[in-house]
Amino acid sequence: MSKNILMLPGDGIGPEIVTQAQRVLEKLNKDLSLDLTLSSALVGGAAIDATGVPLPDVTLAAAKKADAILLGAVGGPKWDKIDMAIRPEKGLLGLRSEMQLFGNLRPAILYPQLASASTLKPEVVSGLDILIVRELTGGIYFGKPRGIRVLENGEREGYNTYVYNETEIRRIGKVAFEAAQKRGKKLCSVDKANVLEVTVLWREIMDDMAKDYPDVELSHMYVDNAAMQLVRAPKQFDVIVTGNMFGDILSDAAAMLTGSIGMLPSASLDINGKGMYEPCHGSAPDIAGKGVANPLATILSVAMMLRYSLEKPEAADRIEKAVSLVLDQGFRTPDIYSDGLNKVGTVEMGDAVIKALDNI
Ligand code: IPM
Ligand code: MG
Numbered sequence: 001m002s003k004n005i006l007m008l009p010g011d012g013i014g015p016e017i018v019t020q021a022q023r024v025l026e027k028l029n030k031d032l033s034l035d036l037t038l039s040s041a042l043v044g045g046a047a048i049d050a051t052g053v054p055l056p057d058v059t060l061a062a063a064k065k066a067d068a069i070l071l072g073a074v075g076g077p078k079w080d081k082i083d084m085a086i087r088p089e090k091g092l093l094g095l096r097s098e099m100q101l102f103g104n105l106r107p108a109i110l111y112p113q114l115a116s117a118s119t120l121k122p123e124v125v126s127g128l129d130i131l132i133v134r135e136l137t138g139g140i141y142f143g144k145p146r147g148i149r150v151l152e153n154g155e156r157e158g159y160n161t162y163v164y165n166e167t168e169i170r171r172i173g174k175v176a177f178e179a180a181q182k183r184g185k186k187l188c189s190v191d192k193a194n195v196l197e198v199t200v201l202w203r204e205i206m207d208d209m210a211k212d213y214p215d216v217e218l219s220h221m222y223v224d225n226a227a228m229q230l231v232r233a234p235k236q237f238d239v240i241v242t243g244n245m246f247g248d249i250l251s252d253a254a255a256m257l258t259g260s261i262g263m264l265p266s267a268s269l270d271i272n273g274k275g276m277y278e279p280c281h282g283s284a285p286d287i288a289g290k291g292v293a294n295p296l297a298t299i300l301s302v303a304m305m306l307r308y309s310l311e312k313p314e315a316a317d318r319i320e321k322a323v324s325l326v327l328d329q330g331f332r333t334p335d336i337y338s339d340g341l342n343k344v345g346t347v348e349m350g351d352a353v354i355k356a357l358d359n360i
Helices: 014-031 045-051 057-065 088-098 112-117 166-182 197-210 223-232 244-257 296-308 313-328 346-358
Strands: 003-010 036-040 068-073 103-109 129-135 147-150 156-159 186-191 217-222 239-242 265-269 275-279
Touching (some): 003 045, 003 057, 014 296, 014 313, 045 088, 103 244, 129 166, 166 239, 186 197, 186 223, 186 244, 197 217, 217 223, 223 244, 275 296, 296 313, 313 346
Parallel strands (some): 003 068, 186 239
Antiparallel strands (some): 103 265, 265 275
C-alpha cells in the first residue's frame, strides 16, 4: 500500500536542503519501487507569511495523516519580533506536541573523512558514535504555568515550569534502554539531581527501569559535567538520555564534535514509531538563498525515515553509503571544507549523492 510522506521545508535554508533530500527520496522511490506519495505543506515563518499562524490546521491535519514527515528548519530574524505564541518555532513545537513525538534520536557520528573538520583533536573524536535520546514533548519546554507577569511592585517577572511525570520518564527511558541494547549497551542518564527535584525523580525512575535491562550498564551524570565530558572525552559515551532542554543543549555540543552540525540527522518518534525527521541544525538565515547549505543532514534524515518509519533498511543503507562515497570523493560544502578538496554548493552536493546512489 502506498505510503504518504509530507515534506515541510519551512524557512531559511529549509527549502534548499529539503529539495535535495526530496530528489534523493524520489530517486529511491523510483529505483526501488517504494510506492511513496510525496506532498508538501507550510510550517514556521513561511506559514505565518501565508496564513498568519506557524502551524495551519491543514498542515497539522496533513501531518497526522502522513506516514512520515520530513522537515527542513523553521525561524529567522524576520519573525523574531512577533508574539511568542505565534513564532515560527511554535510550528515545530506544536507538531512535536500534537503528534506526541516524544522520542528524539540525535546520533552524533564522526565520518572518518571529516576527522580534520572537527575543532577537537582527531584522537579525541575519531571513531565517535554517540546517540542522544532527548525527551521532546515535556519538561520546561511545555510545563505550565509559564509566562511573563507583572508583580505588585510593577516589576515584570518571567517564569517557566520544569515538570516531568513518571509516565513521561518511563516512556523515554524505554526508548533509551532499548536503543542501548542495540548498540554498545551503555546508557548515561543526564540530570541535575543535585538541585532539581524533577530530576531526582528522573534518576530514581531510570534506576528502577535498569532492573529490567540487566544487559545495559546505566550511569548518571549531572548536566554541567556532561557538557564538560562531551568536549573532554566524548568517546566515553554510547547512549545519553536526558530531558528536553538539556538534550537541546547537549545535542548541539555533540553535533559540533563531528565537525559540522550540517551532517547530523534526527528522528522524532511517537509511541508507534511514526515520526518526523529533520536535520539537527537550524534555518541558518545567514546563508539562506546562497546555495551553499549542506544538505547531507537532511538527506541522512531521509535514511532515518526509511529505517524507522518505513521499514526499508536496505534503502536507508544505500543513502548512508552514498553519503560516505561522496565524502570519499572529496565533495564538501563550505561548512566541512578543507584545503585541496572539492568545494561544492547545495545542489551539486545533491547531484553527487544521486550519482553515488547509482555507483554503490
Ligand atoms: C532543536 C531546535 C528547537 C528546539 C527550536 C527551533 C524550537 O533548537 O530542534 O534543537 O529548541 O527544540
Ligand atoms: Mg536545538
